[in-house]
Amino acid sequence: MVSGSLARMSRDTRLIWALCVASIGIYINLYMMQGMLPLIAEHFHVSTARSTLVLSVTSFTLAFSLLIYAVISDRIGRHKPIVWSLWALALSNLLLIYVDSFNGLVAVRLLQGVLLASLPAIAMAYFKEQLQPQTMLKAAAVYITANSFGGIVGRLLGGALSQYLDWQSAMWVLLVVSMIGVTITQWLLPSTDSATKREHRARHWQFSQEGLIDLRGFWRHLQDSQMRLAYIIGGVTFMMMVNQYSFIQLRLMDEPYDWSRFQATLIFLCYSSGTIASYFTARWISRHGQLPLFKISLLLMLSGTLLTLVENQITICIGFLLSSCGFFVTHSCCNSFVAMRANRHRAKATSLYLCFYYFGAAMGGPYLMMFWHHNAWQGIVVGSLLLMVVITIAVWRLGSEQRLAAAASQPQLVKAHH
Structure with a gap:
């Protein structure tokens, strides 16, 4: 059956x-x-x-x-x-x-x-x-x-x-x-059909000849300044967000909250705001573009992070709901930007983005730990604000480069029209 x-x-x-x-x-x-x-x-x-x-x-x-x-x-x-x-x-x-x-x-x-x-x-x-x-x-x-x-x-x-x-x-x-x-x-998982098998077998035999081209595909995207900025925005945002969730558990298990181990993990339900927001992000991007959404996301993450300083459980949860929403919108914008900008080697462009994304998560733990040891959760907030300064600069640079690129293409369009 x-x-x-x-x-x-x-x-x-x-x-x-x-x-x-x-x-x-x-x-x-x-x-x-x-x-x-x-x-x-x-x-x-x-x-x-x-x-x-x-x-x-x-x-x-x-x-x-x-x-x-x-x-x-x-x-x-x-x-x-x-x-x-x-x-x-x-x-x-x-x-x-x-x-x-x-x-x-x-x-x-x-x-x-x-x-x-x-x-x-x-x-x-x-x-x-x-x-x-x-x-x-x-x-x-x-x-x-x-x-x-x-x-x-x-x-x-x-x-x-x-x-x-x-x-x-x-x-x-x-x-x-x-x-x-x-x-x-x-x-x-369906088995691979014979046509796909033949295609990959042909690619396998060409591996030694095309290995250098694989590296060139990665290098091509790293040379693109706008692509680099998108990688930085996504990586630094995840560096902050995923590790905030690690340290807030320790804060909630401490006085005056005294949450149990399981209760502390319920804070992760705040991720749901981001899941819902990411569902609508494609529609928002088509209407407004990525840059306005990057700015709105930054405001959400800033306000959400600052709210966690209030010594109130409900306020902390609201803060993480706002921050998660901002993070997921940023992540969706970066994903779409990379996919739209990559005319060639799209799989490599996506892999590079995810590489920066998870590398940010890896670096965020040791980075925020220094602030935690210095001043507990207040220190985490300070460390997060510094990362948001980096994100703000990257978003500003991305906007500037896009405006310069649009201005540079304008004379060519006028010339073509004449």
Whole structure:
């Protein structure tokens, strides 16, 4: 009966569901640790602030592995790298069950960052190859929703497990959840058709001849000043936002709030404002363009961050709702800007953006930790305001360069008209 249902399901639908299930599993594995920071600190006998490095090191190796997968999948296809890396990721959770030191935990999470990168690097290219343009737009929207959903579920699951289970038991749960997710993904994922196999086989034989072109594709985008500014805006914004969520848990578990481990992870529900906002961002971009939205997003993140200084639980939650909305709008604007500006090597342009994005997350932990040690949450706010100054300068520079480019093209248009 199950096989009959699968046969009736269209190839496009199977691909979309497979990558969405895989995405949920990926982001549960990535962000579950963020909800378990207090348990990690207790189990491995480190400070709660130092425990945030677990998220940073994973983001670090994930960032640079994105570039590798972008090249590999162009050579051997999309299907194999996704399936192989997902199984390796699931099985690597066995190492987490038996790890007995914080340094050992960091080492395993470094490895897992490499395995986590496959799907984010390949998914959009997979959709573009296999789906019609209209179907791809819908698939992309559903996939991004799955990303957000997986991140929220992972953090809440981590908080619940750290509240009621010990470390080993929690890691067994993660292993089982991961194995179920990979099994469903492989069951749903359609096999590669013969034409696509021949195309990737041809690309594989040309690897030695075209390897330099792959590097030129990355370099082409890095030489584009407007593209660099978009990368910086996205990376610095994520550097601030994702790590604010790590440290606010520590603040809420302290006096006068005294939230439990699980209660502290409920702050991640504030991500939902960003999920809703990102759904409407495409419409807003078409009406107003990216630059006005960048400015509005900055105001939202500034006001939201300042509100968290008020010693009131509801006000803190409102602050994070505003900041999350601003962050997701910024992320959506950067994504669309990179996709629209890249006329060639689009997969590499997207991989570079995600590389900056996750590298920002990796650097944000150690950066904000210095401010946390100096003045707790007030220090985090100061560190965040400094990052917002960088974002403001980058947005201003991007606007200036766009105006200069428009002015430079104007005489050519006049000349062509005459």
